[in-house]
Amino acid sequence: MIIVALMTTAVAGMIWMQTRAVGVEGAERARTQAAWILSGALDWARLILREDARSARQNGKTYDALTEPWATPLAEARLSTFLAADKDNNAEGGPEAFISGSIVDAQARFNLRGLVDGSGKAVPAQVAALQRLAAQAGAPSDAATRIAELMARAWGPVGDEGPRGPPIKPTKLADLVWLGIDAATIARLAPWVDLLPLPTPVNANTAPREVLVAAIDNLDLGTAERLVQARTRKPFETLADVQAQLPGTLKAEAGRIGVTSSWFVVAGRLRLEERVLEERSLLHRDGDKVTVRRRERASFAVAPGA
Secondary structure: OHHHHHHHHHHHHHHHHHHHHHHHHHHHHHHHHHHHHHHHHHHHHHHHHHHHHHHHHHHOOOOOOOOOHHHOOEEEEEHHHHOOOEOOEOOOOOOOEEEEEEEEEHHHOEEHHHHEOOOOOEOHHHHHHHHHHHHHHOOOOOHHHHHHHHHHHHOOOOOOOEOOEOOOOOOOHHHHHHHOOOHHHHHHHOOOEEOOOOOOOEEOOOOOHHHHHHHOOOOOHHHHHHHHHHHHHOOOOOHHHHHHOOOOOOOOOOOOEEOOOOEEEEEEEEEEOOEEEEEEEEEEEEOOEEEEEEEEEEEEEOOOOO
């Protein structure tokens, strides 16, 4: 009986290990497949942006606006609806996988990289703009000053080291946390602020009114709302079109406001049974060339039926 018991225990252990190995292999295979699918979705987004640039060049279009195809998000849809239709691969018989995504203009937000100039010195007008934005977001009153100081330290002259050693250049908004800005402040600013590799103007055709108030000195929310309403009727084709909508005392500065965009954020989400894989990528468009500059991926479980 002892021998039988030992053999039973050994067999049970082997079965458990085999079952666990199969489960791990299945999970890894699903994760790899999901990653490939999201990579394909990213390539599709790059194609859309490239074709938009070609079409704009052919038609003489000089602006980027929310009326263009790239700005239409993809609502969650079953993956099999995008595959070749045949009797073994259709919406009814395909895998339980659902994909969604969007392309967002990164220049619709205030770019923190513009807080400092080429020599690493803070730009007073941009710091004041961030202060206005922080006030609207309910962030601490000193948030703009602290962020500007960090940016100036990070992009200051070589050898300009503080007591904690050489400055660290942040590459995305979340990096400000480990530079000393609290997570709550970043969360308040996140809907209207971003950090891009290069200084960029705000696109008046895509920015929300709060960002327009920051980008144009002395602009109030009411006038900013009128700008938003005007562009829905007809996108601004030039900076002069933006200026024409402003009261005579206000000025849209070319370095801070524009009507075109070169930076975009692509968000993709794949739901495969109880697992979800999300990816967020920063793309730079230079003519017909669309380059991926940053990719972030997260995987998590969801409750059945969610």
